[in-house]
Amino acid sequence: MLYKNLSVNNEGHLTIAGVDSVYLAKKYGTPLYVMDEELVRHRCRIQQSAIEKYCAPGSMILFASKALSMKEMYRIAKQENIGVDVVSSGELYTALSVDFPAEKIFFHGSSKTDFDISYGIDNGIGYFIVDNVEELEAISEYAGKKDVTQNILLRLAPGIDPHTFEAVKTGKVDSKFGVAIETGQAMEITEKALNTPNVQLMGFHCHIGSQIFDIEPFCDGADIMLGFMKEVKDKFGFETEILNIGGGLGVKYVEGEPEIDYHQCIVDACKYVNDKCDEKGLRQPILLMEPGRSIVADAGVTLYTVNSTKTIPGYKSYIAVDGGMGDNPRFALYGAKHSALIANKASEPADFHCTLAGRCCESDDVICEDIDIQKAERGDIAAVLTTGAYNYSMASNYNRVCRPPIVMLKGGEDRVVVRRETFDDLTACDL
């Protein structure tokens, strides 16, 4: 099995955190998102404990909630004493609706609206991560109107290429995100922020990409940021209080990919930053990291019912399931890979080479391309692994398919945390 929390019981059924997946599929119907709550909490704890122990007081993990935005996830983040990133007023609303502490919310995004800015300030969020000069001015103006001072970080582009998929590289100079250091524009916006009323510059942010499997790109990014912080200190006498080095810790999706020791990774990053600060004569900043995927991805499994299996002689075979790009657009978006098995035949050999296809009317509605899986027939249950991140949060109603519910597992018990959509939900906004 790909992960330790997965196993096969005496009936040959896949179990997730000790619970029979076929029982879950029967009880709740399919498609069904299943999440292992204990694994999510464990991931929060090992990452938070590392950063807390090795970095300046106040250092913290922020869950990048775009990976999985729902009330229960903000409740878990609150209980685990970590912060969260939001990238929209909708995510912010969801976090606030479960009383997530506003001061631990960081508002991201490269295209914030006036509403985003006023909604964030009205609700007393901790920080805006400012992407550009116009946003800086808009925040200053609204904060001025409300007679408050808003804490901000500036998003910089350190010009790092972390060798990952094109679509998930974000820290390069040519990027829609942030202000480039290389071009001198980062220094300009810093000077401007220091002289802008009603905003308090607290530090800097960078995010170099996703699915990064070793600590080196983070250290390279931190190195450039610390060099910039030193320059800012020399030029303006400004000591950076907060350094946010972003998210992107990699997750193993298929056999052969490495499995990261997240605790060690973060310890190494902390030590690197601390040593470099000493070297440069900088005060050790509060360090923030923003894991999304590495908190929730491998805690999630999606269960589907198989509707048909077809073999095209001389070409290939397909297994068609009752979900697809509506609940998991990752293949359609990035050609992303997942592992899959037939949950009710988990002890049989995986000797059927096929593509696991979705139900939508798009040729690219594929969940897994060219995989080896158990032979299947109509009514079998297919399990697709590592679907905890960027599945539910990216789900759509394309073809007017209802979005699946999310069931959380804890201590052998199962409970619904997001209910299944109904036809009434689908037409709720139609006049």
Ligand SMILES: *Cc1c(COP(=O)(O)O)cnc(C)c1O
């Ligand atoms: C997407 C994103 C993250 C999280 O990335 P993961 O790969 O899920 O860890 C963190 N920070 C920012 C700014 C992001 O855009």
